C-alpha cells in the first residue's frame with residue numbers, strides 16, 4: 001500500500017508518527033507495512049520516490065523543517081509537479097492533510113479529483129474540500145469504485161463519522177448536537193478556571209489545536225464546517241455556510257462565564273444539525289447536561305436516532321497524533337476492503 005502524503009504539519013507528522021508506532025504490530029496483525037512514496041509540503045519542499053522513503057529519516061527531516069534527506073536512490077524526485085505524482089502508477093492512496101481553505105477547498109479539491117480519477121483511494125483530514133463539494137467528491141469516488149474516507153475531519157480520532165454512518169445499522173440518525181471544536185472548548189474551559197482568552201488561545205495554538213487562522217475556530221466557522229461535513233455524511237445533503245446560522249465565542253466575556261458558573265451553568269459552543277439545516281451558537285448549559293462536563297480539547301456529539309434513543313460519543317477532538325490516528329484507521333479499513 002503506497003501512500004502519497006500531502007501536508008506535513010501537525011496532522012501529517014502525527015500520521016507519520018502513528019505509522020512508525022504501529023508498523024511492527026501491523027506487520028504482525030495484517031502482514032503489511034504501509035509505505036510512504038511521497039510527501040508534498042508547502043514550505044518544506046516535496047519529495048517523491050516510487051521505491052519508498054525511509055520513515056524515520058523522513059520524520060526527522062520534517063521536524064528539522066526541510067525535506068533535504070540524503071537518499072541513495074536512482075528514482076528519487078525532488079520538488080516534482082504535484083499533479084504529475086498524483087497520477088503516478090506507484091501511488092495507491094493519497095492522504096490529504098494540508099491546511100484547510102473552507103472557502104474554495106483548494107488546492108486540495110483539485111488534487112482529490114485528480115487522484116480519484118486516476119484510480120487512487122483518498123483519505124483526508126482537510127475539511128475544505130468536503131465543505132465546498134463533499135457530495136460531489138463522494139459521488140466521484142463511488143463512480144470510480146475507490147474509497148473517500150474522512151474520519152479525521154470531525155472529532156479527530158474519535159469515530160464520530162463511523163458511528164453515525166456505520167455504527168447504527170438499521171437505525172436512522174435524525175439529528176446531531178455536540179461540541180465539535182477543540183480550540184473554543186479549551187478556551188472556554190480555561191476562562192472558566194480564571195484564565196484569559198488571549199492566554200488560552202495562545203496555548204491552543206502552541207499545542208497545535210487551533211487552525212492556521214484561529215479566527216475560524218473562535219468565530220464558529222470550524223464547527224460550522226463540521227456541521228456541513230456531518231450533514232453530507234449522514235443526510236446526504238450539501239449545505240453551505242450561507243444556509244447556517246453561525247456565531248462564535250468572541251463576544252463572551254470573562255464576567256459572563258463567571259456569572260454562568262454561579263448559576264451552575266457552563267458556556268459551550270454547540271453545533272447542531274438535522275436534515276432541515278443546522279447552526280452553531282454559544283449556549284450556557286445547566287451542569288447536569290452531559291455536554292456541560294465535556295472540557296478542555298475534548299469534543300462530544302449526541303446522535304438522535306429513530307429507534308434507539310440518543311447515543312453520545314465523547315473523545316479527543318483535535319491534536320496531531322489523534323487526527324493522524326484517524327487517517328491511519330481509515331487506511332486500515334481501506335486495506336481490509338480493497339487489498
Ligand code: HSE
Nearest residue numbers: 181182183210211318
Ligand atoms: N481547529 C480544530 C479544533 C482542529 O480546534 O477543533 C480539529 O478539527
